[in-house]
Amino acid sequence: MKTVVFTNSSWGIPLLMELYKAKNLQGIVIPSHVHHENENIEAFAVENKIPLIRVDKSQLNTTLKAWLIDLAPDVIFCMTFPYLLPKEILDIPENGAVNFHFGKLPEYGGADPLFWILKERQTLAHITVHLMDSTFDHGYLVHQEQISIFPGENWGLLGARLSLISASIPGRVLALLKQPEPNFRKIPEGQIKPKPDLKDLTIDWANQTADSIEALINASNPKYGGAITYFRGSMVRILEVSPADVSNATLLEPGSIVYADGQNGIFVLCSDYRFLRINLIRTPEAYLTGHKLAALGVKLNEKFYSGNKEKEEKKSSLIL
CATH class of the missing domain: 3.10.25.10 (Formyl transferase, C-terminal domain)
Structure with a gap:
């Protein structure tokens, strides 16, 4: 299948590499905002001669739509892409647009499920693969995997490990999408977890x-x-x-x-x-x-505070 990947972080690179090796990677979409991780994605595209486009929200129904119509992909894969894709984009690929979400849905919908999973001391993480609709983290469940969280594992280590596991999933997902009459379960409505404040x-x-x-x-x-x-x-x-x-x-x-x-x-x-x-x-x-x-001189009986309102201590450098 001809696949276009929408991504915005290094977690998308294992998926890109696997699709490239399978000769299924046709194009890459990243947000217009430049940062270190999507610069690495752009470098991957240049090195492997994969078409890439940078877009902002205002270009989804114009520049991006025209670019995708020209490529005519069979399926879109999304991983860590920040924009909600409009129906006009979702309808372009024959087999739909599929999102890889690092959290169980609907319990852990939202932009940063891993923060809440770890903060709430869950012992299991999930990779949820779902057909997208016009609502964030909603649509039809295609595939889900359950992964044990290692004791002491932090946000970065867990996310990197889930991204490597995700790279082995596309073949199964593509096979499911090719079924004559797929029977995917609709994901129930759920409350989106907010970004931590x-x-x-x-x-x-x-x-x-x-x-x-x-x-x-x-x-x-x-x-x-x-x-x-x-x-x-x-x-x-x-x-x-x-x-x-x-x-x-x-x-x-x-x-x-x-x-x-x-x-x-x-x-x-x-x-x-x-x-x-x-x-x-x-x-x-x-x-x-x-x-x-x-x-450096931090001493017994000094204290860490939950707020910056303590009157007992005079503000000073931590380095003595």
Whole structure:
């Protein structure tokens, strides 16, 4: 089948490579906004002499429509493409337009299902392949796979792994689409998960358990630069933690540093009176390990806050 792929991230590259090797890749569509990942996609297209077009929303029914009519693809595949495709585009390929969504539908519809899957401490991820209609993450279910999430797996690692698994799926999907009378189930209506906002990304030391905080940090790495907290009056982002055992720790408020030295790093108390070791943190000045923070002078009994309203501390650089 002649296939055109709509994508906007490096997660689409394994799919592109598999379709190219099978001689099914006819064209690539990426958004007009230039960033590092779609520059890599463009480089792939140039190297392999695959037609590519950049479009913005205003060009979907004009420039893009004419380009697709000229190519006459049998099917469209979408992965991480940000624009809702109008019916005029969906109707061009004989076998429809198919989206690869990294979440179970309708439970995890929306632009970033992996954030919510990890934040909510799910143990399973899903690759949902569905025929698209004029509503985001809706239409008819074609294929679905269930994948176990590794302990400690973060947003970037999980997304990359799902993209590699997705690259093995198109052959099965194309065979299903070729059936004389396919019997695909309509996806029920569901509430779209929103993009995470500042509150969603901020650690609530007083109420979140150690496991919940670790899950939020994994869900925020690397796309959101880590989970947000405040220290010495500045916003910082924690990118990696691990459970820690502390004996004879002083019982302080959640968010308090109960251990700090250059050899073992920094341990923080959580609301369930368990402890997390800070492995990697992003401050206004640098990315630092917990060991480095302790060596630079962060001390026992200092505290991470859930908001930037603390009056106890004077705003200053984290680097002493």
